[in-house]
Amino acid sequence: MKFKENMKLYVKYAAVCTQGIMQYKLSFFLMVFARFMIAFCELIAIKFLFSGLTQIKGYTYGDVLLCFSMIQMSFTFAELFGNGFKVFSGMVRRGEFDRLLLRPCSLILQVIGSRFEVGRTGPLLTALVTLVLGIRHSQITWNLLTVWTIAAMIIGGMFLFIGLFMLEASLCFFTIEDTSLMNALTYGAKEHSKYPIDIYGKGVMRFCTYIIPYTLIQYYPLQVLLGKTREWYFAFCPLGILVFLVICYVVWQFGVKNYQSCGS
Amino acid sequence: MKKYLSFFKLRFATGMQYRMASVAALTTQLIWGLMECLAYKAVAEAMGGRIPMDYTSIVTYIWLKEALFILFNTWAADNELFAMITNGDVAYELCRPVSIYSMWFSRTAGARIAEALMRCIPVLFCAFLMPRAYRMTLPVSGVSFLLFLGTLLLASGITVSFCMLVYMLSFFTISPQGWRMVLTGAVGFLSGNIIPLPFFPKKYLSLLELTPFAYMQNVPFRIYSGDLAGAEVSRCIIKQIFWLVTLMLAGVVLWKQAEKRIVIQGG
Numbered sequence: 001m002k003f004k005e006n007m008k009l010y011v012k013y014a015a016v017c018t019q020g021i022m023q024y025k026l027s028f029f030l031m032v033f034a035r036f037m038i039a040f041c042e043l044i045a046i047k048f049l050f051s052g053l054t055q056i057k058g059y060t061y062g063d064v065l066l067c068f069s070m071i072q073m074s075f076t077f078a079e080l081f082g083n084g085f086k087v088f089s090g091m092v093r094r095g096e097f098d099r100l101l102l103r104p105c106s107l108i109l110q111v112i113g114s115r116f117e118v119g120r121t122g123p124l125l126t127a128l129v130t131l132v133l134g135i136r137h138s139q140i141t142w143n144l145l146t147v148w149t150i151a152a153m154i155i156g157g158m159f160l161f162i163g164l165f166m167l168e169a170s171l172c173f174f175t176i177e178d179t180s181l182m183n184a185l186t187y188g189a190k191e192h193s194k195y196p197i198d199i200y201g202k203g204v205m206r207f208c209t210y211i212i213p214y215t216l217i218q219y220y221p222l223q224v225l226l227g228k229t230r231e232w233y234f235a236f237c238p239l240g241i242l243v244f245l246v247i248c249y250v251v252w253q254f255g256v257k258n259y260q261s262c263g264s
Numbered sequence: 265m266k267k268y269l270s271f272f273k274l275r276f277a278t279g280m281q282y283r284m285a286s287v288a289a290l291t292t293q294l295i296w297g298l299m300e301c302l303a304y305k306a307v308a309e310a311m312g313g314r315i316p317m318d319y320t321s322i323v324t325y326i327w328l329k330e331a332l333f334i335l336f337n338t339w340a341a342d343n344e345l346f347a348m349i350t351n352g353d354v355a356y357e358l359c360r361p362v363s364i365y366s367m368w369f370s371r372t373a374g375a376r377i378a379e380a381l382m383r384c385i386p387v388l389f390c391a392f393l394m395p396r397a398y399r400m401t402l403p404v405s406g407v408s409f410l411l412f413l414g415t416l417l418l419a420s421g422i423t424v425s426f427c428m429l430v431y432m433l434s435f436f437t438i439s440p441q442g443w444r445m446v447l448t449g450a451v452g453f454l455s456g457n458i459i460p461l462p463f464f465p466k467k468y469l470s471l472l473e474l475t476p477f478a479y480m481q482n483v484p485f486r487i488y489s490g491d492l493a494g495a496e497v498s499r500c501i502i503k504q505i506f507w508l509v510t511l512m513l514a515g516v517v518l519w520k521q522a523e524k525r526i527v528i529q530g531g
Contacts, residue, residue, distance in 0.1 A: 024439050024442075026439065026442060027439040027441060027442035028442070029442070030442025030443060030445065030446050031441070031442050031445055033446060034442070034445035034446045034449040035445075035449075037446070037449045037450055038449045038450070038452075041449070041450055041452070041453035041458065042453070042458060044453070045453060045458040045459045048459060048463055048464050048465060048468070049307065049459055049463055051465050052311055052314055052315075052316070052463075053307065053310050053311055054310075055310060056306050056307060056310045057306055057309075057310070175284065180285070180288050180289045180292050181288035181291055181292060183292050184291065184292040184295045184296060188292070188295060188296055188299065191296075191299075192299045192300075192303065195303055195306070199302075199303065199306040200299065200302040200303065200306075201302060204299070204302065
């Protein structure tokens, strides 16, 4: 019952935010177009790079396109739903967060609901086109497992990035100011996981498995998708993100408990 | 005494806050640069001898890009100016007995150069201390270093005059943010921020060389590592001067147009 009510509230929040943005229609469309264009430029960059290449460490052009599109989708969805966490430092500084604390309603719902931004969907079109291109270029054998793997990689990635945004927001409880350190983990990861993580070498692979589990939504399931391994259970690695999310949630809760208002 | 101590503590804490922020920014940039180096290492291995720009030049290019990114980031334009244009405070600027174009140009250029100077030192320092495979190299010769500095100045001038065009265009619209994003969105890609321009296929590269974007960061960064040398350098410098003058003229013309039809709303 509680869940249903919360969903209803979230939809209402999203509708109000959308209405607000739609007051400036031209600006909205230009922004969606610009975000689409930026993602499209990155796609062209990959195409140019591969014009003189057949493979990087065993990965073909199609394989890289798959990685690029899935990470773009995950990130775009995460930005769409988790934008509230991204602009959270402002909420704390302006004292808006104190207001949220007074309301008898889930905090996270209020934070992410109040900043739902449809304009973030710009890169989705690029990502979708790239996904189709990537699937056509690399010979995937279609069965239930591959369908599951693609979906799990995208959705798992989305939750991974939402978790990271949440960690970033939790840091604000302690530092107030925005620190750009987390940018390396969010934007950096989006930027650099257009290539399968193992091309970066062992050190990066270790970091991306044990510190922030990027490999769970990219490298391991990708091996199943491209038929590079017989270990079918790698396809279920994205489920591990749930553990990561729980850890992020605990950090967030710890932050909320220790929050001292910053006035103004 | 106690109150002075707490003032001290307060200021110290604020200072530390900023230090934390700059350490964080530095770490982010180093990680970013290092990841790019690793990616190009894999690319270089895959391409072998056919690579259009040798690996050490790429590494140097990446570190210069990280160290000086603020000079060439068209997105990070002066937000105060945009605010002035939208909220009408620009009226005060119009009262001053100076040319708006020159004033804003020098203001933008000054802010960028100051910030770049401050940010580049720690990044370059770390880049020279990286493990050998990812280490930034010294310029190939004294002459090429001087040419690097000269073309760097011209290139940042071109970037600033491009930003000026964006400011001037905002006079013609009520909500400049959307236009600004569209105008600046592709510049990073076209000026070699995502992949260095030598990686572009010949056909597209020759088209790109007809635009000012090929004469932004592309020229100085490649001169530094010796990737761009000989007669090519002087040709690039001439084109840089051409584009700097053209873009500035275009900006001034646009400003004259804007000045005629400017409407200050509210206030």
